[in-house]
Amino acid sequence: MISFESDYIEGVHEKILKRLIETNLEQLPGYGEDFYTKRAKEKIKEIISCPTADIYFLVGGTQTNAIVISSMLTMNQGVCSASTGHINVHEAGAIEHTGHKVLSLPEHFGKINPQELDNFLIDYFEDGNREHMVYPGMVYISYPTEFGTLYSLKELQHISNTCKKYKIPLYIDGARIGCGIIAGNISISQIAELCDVFYIGGTKMGAFCGEAVIFTKNNTPKYFKSIIKQQGALLAKGRLLGIQFDTLFEDNLFFELSKHAVNIANEIRKIFRIFNYRFYVDSPTNQIFIIMNNKEINKLKKFVKFDFWQKFDSENTIVRFASSWATPIENVYKLKEILEKL
Numbered sequence: 001m002i003s004f005e006s007d008y009i010e011g012v013h014e015k016i017l018k019r020l021i022e023t024n025l026e027q028l029p030g031y032g033e034d035f036y037t038k039r040a041k042e043k044i045k046e047i048i049s050c051p052t053a054d055i056y057f058l059v060g061g062t063q064t065n066a067i068v069i070s071s072m073l074t075m076n077q078g079v080c081s082a083s084t085g086h087i088n089v090h091e092a093g094a095i096e097h098t099g100h101k102v103l104s105l106p107e108h109f110g111k112i113n114p115q116e117l118d119n120f121l122i123d124y125f126e127d128g129n130r131e132h133m134v135y136p137g138m139v140y141i142s143y144p145t146e147f148g149t150l151y152s153l154k155e156l157q158h159i160s161n162t163c164k165k166y167k168i169p170l171y172i173d174g175a176r177i178g179c180g181i182i183a184g185n186i187s188i189s190q191i192a193e194l195c196d197v198f199y200i201g202g203t204k205m206g207a208f209c210g211e212a213v214i215f216t217k218n219n220t221p222k223y224f225k226s227i228i229k230q231q232g233a234l235l236a237k238g239r240l241l242g243i244q245f246d247t248l249f250e251d252n253l254f255f256e257l258s259k260h261a262v263n264i265a266n267e268i269r270k271i272f273r274i275f276n277y278r279f280y281v282d283s284p285t286n287q288i289f290i291i292m293n294n295k296e297i298n299k300l301k302k303f304v305k306f307d308f309w310q311k312f313d314s315e316n317t318i319v320r321f322a323s324s325w326a327t328p329i330e331n332v333y334k335l336k337e338i339l340e341k342l
Helices: 013-020 035-047 061-072 112-124 152-163 176-181 186-194 224-230 239-248 253-274 294-299 329-341
Strands: 054-058 077-082 102-106 135-142 170-173 197-199 211-214 288-295 306-313 316-322
Touching: 013 112, 013 239, 035 054, 035 239, 054 061, 054 224, 054 239, 061 170, 061 197, 061 211, 061 224, 102 294, 112 135, 112 152, 135 152, 152 170, 152 186, 176 186, 176 253, 197 329, 224 253, 224 329, 239 253, 253 288, 253 306, 253 329, 294 316
Parallel strands: 077 102, 077 135, 135 170, 170 197
Antiparallel strands: 054 211, 197 211, 288 316, 306 316
């Protein structure tokens, strides 16, 4: 049995594991005040070309989204998101649990259309009854999207300018940002410049866990560390996160792992094209969405693990194959052999 079920099914990159062992008995301050955490922050600031950035390390994506969004919104505000956005679909109502509504916008293979966002905000601010409505206080997008697609630089600039016009922050979910940077034409420093806050995902890129939250405009919410603590998200042994990110951003490891994931995904795409499978969306990153007959799915799942995404029609389903920082090329060859025998 081989698996393309997700991009965090493996544990941790061996360099991180080695560093955790090497530093295991060092006596270090807690709550992110250790040397490794501070050094990791400086490395990230350099990579994103933002020396004044304010950086915090949290454990997971849902936790990060809920804390960042709730801390930046006032009690009457909600957050705009594509209908397929992670905060709207796969976070079990975490944002709503904080008291803030997710304001769903139409999705286009995971993306918000910049003009539709403009129209939504224009309609709100021109509505005479807006005082009785949820104020759109933030725009949330992910890079890449839930469908592995990427915004162009022009689209991001449009969304960023719209947010500036209405004085609302743009928040970019970067759970898979490494793959997005490798597969796209936008640099991580451009991401940092265009948004107000984003995060670099480590969980899906070689770390045991961890996301680096980055405020780029001297706009960190007041008492943010206390808010993290209040929400039960301040890790006492903060070294666990700091050492991981310190290692990921040493000798370009983070982007090398991202490149491997994207390259493996491209090889998987070649295999599916050989057998004339239909792609649901043209995603250039590490997630591949195939329209597959239900009978064929039942045959294939005996040999391969993959993710059931959503129903396509009565006879076909959209399934997802994901590569990771650790997926061996041998698994791609095995997939080809299995498909040949179906």
